[in-house]
Amino acid sequence: MASLAQTSEAETIQKRPLKEDVFDALHEKIVSGKYKPGEWLRQDDIATGLGVSMTPVREALDLLVAAGLAERVPYRGVRVREMVTKEIVEAYGLRMILEAMIAQEAAKHITPEQVRVLEKMLAEMGKYRSLKDVSHIRQLSREFHTIIAESSNNELLVKVYAVVANAFPDWLLYEAIFRKPELLKSSMDDMQREHTAILDALKKHDPEKSIQKSIDHLMESGKWLAEYLDVPAELIREKEEQASFLLKMKNKENAA
Numbered sequence: 001m002a003s004l005a006q007t008s009e010a011e012t013i014q015k016r017p018l019k020e021d022v023f024d025a026l027h028e029k030i031v032s033g034k035y036k037p038g039e040w041l042r043q044d045d046i047a048t049g050l051g052v053s054m055t056p057v058r059e060a061l062d063l064l065v066a067a068g069l070a071e072r073v074p075y076r077g078v079r080v081r082e083m084v085t086k087e088i089v090e091a092y093g094l095r096m097i098l099e100a101m102i103a104q105e106a107a108k109h110i111t112p113e114q115v116r117v118l119e120k121m122l123a124e125m126g127k128y129r130s131l132k133d134v135s136h137i138r139q140l141s142r143e144f145h146t147i148i149a150e151s152s153n154n155e156l157l158v159k160v161y162a163v164v165a166n167a168f169p170d171w172l173l174y175e176a177i178f179r180k181p182e183l184l185k186s187s188m189d190d191m192q193r194e195h196t197a198i199l200d201a202l203k204k205h206d207p208e209k210s211i212q213k214s215i216d217h218l219m220e221s222g223k224w225l226a227e228y229l230d231v232p233a234e235l236i237r238e239k240e241e242q243a244s245f246l247l248k249m250k251n252k253e254n255a256a
């Protein structure tokens with residue numbers, strides 16, 4: 001049995017397309033701030049640097065654009081996405097409303113299989129606590145939220161969420177950890193605790209609690225936007241108040 005498992009694992013690694021390895025390498029450089037917002041991602045430089053041909057680099061750049069980390073400028077090439085405050089705040093406000101909807105629907109429709117996958121991912125994310133893992137943690141965490149969105153059993157919501165999640169510069173928040181490595185452990189611990197709380201509420205099929213825990217989690221990134229990306233706190237608060245008005249969210253005092 002063990003050798004069978006090893007064989008299939010080896011096959012999986014061999015079958016992994018090269019473009020995904022190139023994507024991971026570029027993703028790591030963006031998340032760690034080695035490529036700065038606005039910086040051009042030159043195909044030939046990347047191909048030479050990684051010792052690969054142009055095709056996987058081109059495909060990896062497409063993946064980066066699709067994931068919202070880079071943008072294609074006609075006749076110029078691809079560069080790391082640069083975001084202005086207005087775009088960041090808009091994405092934050094929309095995420096707030098969508099995540100609440102997702103949490104509510106997911107609490108009703110999540111399947112035991114999806115719960116099992118999310119539990120496995122939580123355990124996986126809990127293993128990593130070093131700077132070199134941050135890029136991988138970011139990808140896992142994105143996947144975690146995508147699976148929660150899928151568990152809403154609402155295809156249009158999943159699609160809209162993907163657009164909005166890609167518009168939200170969470171990778172810049174991870175980049176802040178590279179500038180302030182002393183935040184690594186506490187932020188990873190907080191994230192793990194918040195993800196666990198969301199999953200617990202979903203497992204209990206408790207829509208109200210799922211909404212609350214999802215919003216709490218998102219508001220933590222709101223604090224980071226203000227603290228480390230210099231987004232004016234009053235603009236963040238404005239979006240939070242708008243969402244709370246629209247969602248008629250109970251405040252913490254009422255919930256307790």
Ligand SMILES: [Zn+2]
Nearest residue numbers: 141145195217
């Ligand atoms: Zn998260």
